[in-house]
Amino acid sequence: xxxxxxxxxxxxxxxxxxxCSSSTPSPAPDYTGSCRELASQCHGVKTPLGDxxxxxxxxxxxxxxxxxxxxxxxxxxxxAKGDGGGSxxxxxxxGGGETDAATDAPADPCPVYCACMLSTCASEFADEAAxxxxxxAFSAKDYACYAKHCEDAKTAADPSHDCEHASGxxxxx
Numbered sequence: 001x002x003x004x005x006x007x008x009x010x011x012x013x014x015x016x017x018x019x020c021s022s023s024t025p026s027p028a029p030d031y032t033g034s035c036r037e038l039a040s041q042c043h044g045v046k047t048p049l050g051d052x053x054x055x056x057x058x059x060x061x062x063x064x065x066x067x068x069x070x071x072x073x074x075x076x077x078x079x080a081k082g083d084g085g086g087s088x089x090x091x092x093x094x095g096g097g098e099t100d101a102a103t104d105a106p107a108d109p110c111p112v113y114c115a116c117m118l119s120t121c122a123s124e125f126a127d128e129a130a131x132x133x134x135x136x137a138f139s140a141k142d143y144a145c146y147a148k149h150c151e152d153a154k155t156a157a158d159p160s161h162d163c164e165h166a167s168g169x170x171x172x173x
Contacts (some may be wrong), residue, residue, distance in 0.1 A: 031066025040171035111137035121163030
């Protein structure tokens with residue numbers, strides 16, 4: 001009888017041990033969108049960590065951006081941009097064409113924007129029609145930012161960064 005009780009105790013111990021050791025692994029964290037947020041918020045933050053986080057964001061690997069997101073966002077607080085940053089309207093002259101008498105702004109700024117994009121950032125849109133279609137959906141705030149980045153790309157040593165912002169592929173700020 002004691003042998004039977006010993007076997008029951010041992011069996012129970014084995015069952016408990018196996019049950020405790022076969023726990024389901026935790027799912028991997030979802031870092032989707034982390035890089036876009038870092039590239040945007042750290043853009044123009046003129047500190048070594050701000051530059052590092054901005055570049056990390058542009059690399060586009062959310063698995064690398066996610067674990068550093070809290071650190072980077074703390075180093076790049078809103079309003080800390082060294083280049084004027086923020087999302088203030090641009091002072092870029094949109095060029096010629098018809099203007100709205102009330103604002104002295106082009107009635108349709110999209111042809112000017114798309115001319116800049118197709119000559120400076122040609123790979124961002126398939127053709128002029130795609131650019132004009134995208135531009136038609138821009139808010140005035142986005143248009144001002146995108147147009148500024150397109151103009152900046154004209155003189156940049158590496159225009160790809162500004163072109164990503166100008167097209168809206170990376171958040172504009």
